[in-house]
Amino acid sequence: MKRIIFLLVLLSITTTNAKVWRVDKNTANNPDFTSLQEAHNAASAGDTIYIAGHGNSYGSLHINKQIVIIGTGYFLEQNLDKGVNPFESKLDLIVFKNGAENSIIMSCTVGYIEIQCNNIIIKRNKILGAGGNYAVYIYGDARSGIIVQQCFIKAGIKLNGDNFLITNNFILGSQNAYLGPSALLLSTSGSIRNNVISGYEDVYGAVLENNIFIDGISRITNCIERNNIVGEQNSLFTLTGNEDAKYILKDGSPAKGAGWRR
Numbered sequence: 300m301k302r303i304i305f306l307l308v309l310l311s312i313t314t315t316n317a318k319v320w321r322v323d324k325n326t327a328n329n330p331d332f333t334s335l336q337e338a339h340n341a342a343s344a345g346d347t348i349y350i351a352g353h354g355n356s357y358g359s360l361h362i363n364k365q366i367v368i369i370g371t372g373y374f375l376e377q378n379l380d381k382g383v384n385p386f387e388s389k390l391d392l393i394v395f396k397n398g399a400e401n402s403i404i405m406s407c408t409v410g411y412i413e414i415q416c417n418n419i420i421i422k423r424n425k426i427l428g429a430g431g432n433y434a435v436y437i438y439g440d441a442r443s444g445i446i447v448q449q450c451f452i453k454a455g456i457k458l459n460g461d462n463f464l465i466t467n468n469f470i471l472g473s474q475n476a477y478l479g480p481s482a483l484l485l486s487t488s489g490s491i492r493n494n495v496i497s498g499y500e501d502v503y504g505a506v507l508e509n510n511i512f513i514d515g516i517s518r519i520t521n522c523i524e525r526n527n528i529v530g531e532q533n534s535l536f537t538l539t540g541n542e543d544a545k546y547i548l549k550d551g552s553p554a555k556g557a558g559w560r561r
Contacts, residue, residue, distance in 0.1 A: 323351035352386030370407035373425035428454020463489025472498025
């Protein structure tokens with residue numbers, strides 16, 4: 300009992316000491332910083348940094364401590380009422396270095412994300428794969444505990460290691476592995492579930508369940524497969540409206556009512 304009370308007190312102290320910082324390129328809003336990298340450098344492990352939307356990118360961010368980064372979201376121009384700031388929190392590149400374990404990046408628009416450590420959460424981002432890079436990829440040694448969820452990914456994911464979770468994403472990649480980043484290039488013991496995936500896939504050793512694969516599955520080796528749907532996008536989605544709207548399931552889509560629960 301004394302041990303439990305001690306841990307609760309320690310957690311309370313840690314939470315209390317954590318700070319929240321605001322980054323905004325518009326100095327009229329009196330932000331703590333106009334530079335995201337400077338905000339990171341000044342922050343302590345456990346702090347949270349909110350990034351205001353702006354028409355220009357905040358550049359690159361190299362993270363070497365546990366930090367939470369929160370932006371404004373994406374597809375804002377397609378969904379917000381007039382008069383509301385439509386700008387996204389844009390970054391060219393994020394690099395998670397040693398020391399950044401247990402960090403979180405969410406609600407940003409990013410060129411690409413490079414991971415050099417374990418236990419990173421990438422959530423609710425739009426990731427473009429700028430410069431011909433994979434949108435999200437492991438650099439160097441195999442890693443563990445990477446979570447990618449609820450993201451719109453336009454240039455695929457490349458991961459190797461174990462204990463990954465890739466869930467509830469829309470993932471686009473090249474249909475030809477020689478012409479650009481594949482949708483998935485994974486050697487992992489993790490789980491890939493509840494995604495919409497379009498492009499070439501090369502996956503080894505994962506669990507694939509409840510995904511929608513547009514125009515086929517390419518190369519799946521030593522994987523467990525459950526309740527995946529394969530079809531042409533014309534038979535699956537409405538394909539009308541803006542980028543955020545056109546992937547709504549159409550009437551009669553084979554994906555409607557096809558979910559699976561463990």
